[in-house]
Amino acid sequence: MRKLIIDGKTIQDFGQAYVIAEIGHNHQGDLGTAKKMFKVAKECGADAVKLQKRDNRSLYTKAAYEKPYDNRNSYGATYGKHREALEFEGAEYKELIDYARELGITMFSTAFDFASADFLANFDLPAFKIASGDLKNVPLLTHIAKLQKPMILSTGGAAMEDVNRAYDAIMPINEQLAILQCTASYPADFNELNLQVITTFRERFPNTLIGLSSHDNGIAMAVAAYMLGARIFEKHFTLNHTLKGTDHAFSLEPVGLRKMVRDLHRCHAAMGDGVKRVYESEVTPIMKMGKKLVAARNLPAGHVIKPEDIAIKSPGDGLPPYEIDKVVGRMVLNELKTDDDIRFEVLNGAEYKMAANG
Secondary structure (H helix, E strand, C coil), X not given: CCEEEECXXXXXXXXXXEEEEEEXXXXXXXXXXXXXXXXXXXXXXXXXXXXXXXXHHHHCCHHHHCCECCCCCCCXXXXXXXXXHHCCCHHHXXXXXXXXXXXXXXXXXXECCHHHHHHHHCCCCCXXXXXXXXXXXXXXXXXXXXXXXXXXXXXXXXXXXXXXXXXXXXXXXXXXXXEEEECCCCCCCHHHCCCCHHHHHHHHCCCCEEEEEXXXXXXXXXXXXXXXXXXXXEEEECXXXXXXXXXXXXXXXXXXXXXXXXXXXXXXXXHCCCCCCCCHHHHHHHHHHCCEEEEXXXXXXXXXXXXXXXXXXXXXXXXXXXXXXXXXXXXXXXXXXXXXXXXXXXECCHHHHHHHHC
């Protein structure tokens, strides 16, 4: 059975969707904003909030770090300074972990490099997210796998051979793995979401939990993915689309996150167990809309019923129409008036019929 346990919560094929509010750096480097986002995500029904951790000096080349970064979304004159302005360090992580625990929401982070993985491991966070850009980074994958925490792996910008390679590298070390279908476009066009890959992943990795990291504008695709078998959902989250930063525009605002969680929970409930049954709530409407067999005209006692003697009318609180062939040719024992119910008990052979039905 596919199953992954994160922070005491079991995620599995026949269970609820597990929703991750991807905050990333949408907190804009402000601890108070991050806390507010945690609180709102919890109120919206998210199971987890997720940050991103980078050791910027070691992660980027000198040229990339010092590249001028002058645009409306910039928090620094160079790309490195921009990234540093958005980064939380130890004290902030400690405060956010304590606050998430107080709220009752799970917190973890994406590790973009070895130093960040070790940083997060020191806080004993309950899971690790691996970004699509590190799917081919087997040394980092195996390093994190050795930490023996659940790993959630995004697969944007990858061919199947890349996913297979990552899976084969991780699984001998750590079987606590979930694989997310992802399209690494921001935002992603609907015609490039390729949700059928969820089915491909479920067939290729029969014991591994599958999910969706979705960068599309909207919430409907989550329900479609759930029906295909996805159980973990990661969606970028913001308090306001218009805030400064590249991710806000395609992130869900609180109303969208709340509706997505609601729809996923409804989808789980609506799936049912596959056993066709009659619900108590259906009885009255079906009786009102249903049909029964009644006398089409006055029928005297001793009359042998012909097809033209029978009418099919609502409500359906009598003999159902599928019994019509068992009525034609039988004799009426007592007079029936127009619209009177035709019941086996008023026809000859009633005792035999009732016994057969019993």
